[in-house]
Amino acid sequence: MHLPWNVGRAxxxxxxxxxxxxxxxxxxxxxxxxxxxxxxxxxGAESVDDALSRSSRTRRGRLAWHPFVTRWLTPFFQSDxxxxxxxxxxxxxxx
Numbered sequence: 585m586h587l588p589w590n591v592g593r594a595x596x597x598x599x600x601x602x603x604x605x606x607x608x609x610x611x612x613x614x615x616x617x618x619x620x621x622x623x624x625x626x627x628g629a630e631s632v633d634d635a636l637s638r639s640s641r642t643r644r645g646r647l648a649w650h651p652f653v654t655r656w657l658t659p660f661f662q663s664d665x666x667x668x669x670x671x672x673x674x675x676x677x678x679x
Contacts, residue, residue, distance in 0.1 A: 589601050589639070589640050589643060590636050590639075590640070593632060593636070595622060595636065595639070597614075597615045597618040597619055597622070598611050598612070598614045598615025598618060599611045599614070599615070601614075601618060601643070601647065614650070617646075618643065621639060621642055621643055621646075622635075622639045624642075625638040625639035625642060660672040660676070
């Protein structure tokens with residue numbers, strides 16, 4: 585089940601649409617991308633409702649990625665376990 589990213593004509597963007605752990609540092613970027621995708625959904629739309637529906641369909645696949653990444657990376661950034669911290673420092677320092 586997917587929750588709607590809009591209530592009437594109010595649209596959720598960024599963290600309000602897809603909450604994630606702060607260590608990813610993606611909130612502002614995600615909001616900007618969401619806004620751009622929303623604007624594109626209005627091109628050629630017959631109505632506001634049509635554009636909002638199109639926007640939700642377009643965003644669904646992209647937004648599914650963020651919770652997945654958050655779920656798997658959070659232990660490396662928010663754990664007191666030494667092996668995870670060492671792995672984080674070695675692998676993510678390169679990135």
